[in-house]
């Protein structure tokens with residue numbers, strides 16, 4: 586069956602819970618062992634003292650290690666990207682920092698595609714160097730040969746451990762070819778060492794892009810965005826094959842940054858409507874982008890659905906994505922003054938950061954989400970005083986367009 590058909594029941598056995606249609610919230614810190622022998626066996630496995638036997642069916646110990654709401658949510662999330670396992674976290678940043686801490690050691694090199702989410706950028710460039718980790722930012726318009734050359738020139742090629750990508754890039758929708766970067770990871774891998782390729786798929790997933798199909802090893806989400814989808818919670822997730830996920834789940838146990846049962850339950854509720862929400866959001870965004878493109882007060886629209894068919898970006902988009910998404914950015918004619926005037930006049934569309942929720946949001950990247958990014962870098966990324974970012978929601982597209990129309994009027 587398709588994931589959207591399984592989101593209401595997968596992984597939950599109502600027979601065990603008074604035949605309740607909906608999975609209860611397991612608001613408990615600890616779980617009873619049937620016998621002392623069972624307790625001993627649980628801890629042997631949890632601490633890696635021995636392998637789990639194939640016929641061994643272990644229950645729960647303690648909610649920092651695992652909890653039924655987390656487990657069912659993880660099973661359901663795995664269906665969309667067809668991964669073996671998933672780990673859910675208290676935030677997207679908790680998911681990202683745990684992956685980076687688990688797979689990078691002092692002296693290692695991390696290569697990442699610019700631009701990445703502001704929090705990720707800060708963690709990579711402020712925190713990781715304190716741990717003795719070297720970082721190298723590359724740009725989407727650099728060729729595979731050029732990136733290999735840059736890695737070799739860094740003098741740390743033999744210490745390359747991880748490639749970190751985010752595509753399409755926030756806020757300009759610049760697209761990165763996952764296949765190219767995973768082949769670079771393979772290029773620098775050896776029998777002793779596999780270089781991993783991870784993708785922050787928050788902008789497009791889990792519906793419109795499946796990075797494992799293009800050679801990525803791990804997928805990361807801020808579940809605060811489309812997965813949660815109602816701007817009412819903070820959460821994160823990492824997905825991949827079991828051998829890598831066991832390491833992530835083990836570090837999660839000791840950092841204690843797992844998701845709580847209440848939020849896991851809310852996300853299970855969100856997943857039931859994930860497909861209908863995201864389908865409607867991308868349909869709306871296509872109409873909004875077309876309207877903006879034709880408007881005389883607008884200089885330029887960045888939207889995957891409007892890419893010129895003769896460009897390299899279009900080819901990658903067609904290969905990698907199943908829909909153009911619901912994130913649009915555009916340059917309004919004029920200066921910061923015109924941009925602010927427009928933002929202040931919006932009525933239906935809310936002036937706020939974040940994205941992926943049921944309501945449409947607008948923000949000004951250069952003074953808000955990207956205020957901390959170095960000016961030279963912002964210029965290279967096309968983040969100008971006149972750039973506005975929109976996250977399109979599930980409202981009637983006529984109302985969204987009418988709101989934009991009145992806000993663009995003199």
Ligand SMILES: *Cc1c(COP(=O)(O)O)cnc(C)c1O
Pocket residue numbers: 676677678679702704705751755785787788806807808809810819820821
């Ligand atoms: C929001 C966001 C994050 C951070 O997630 P939180 O849930 O806020 O911690 C990471 N990456 C991207 C692309 C995001 O949009």
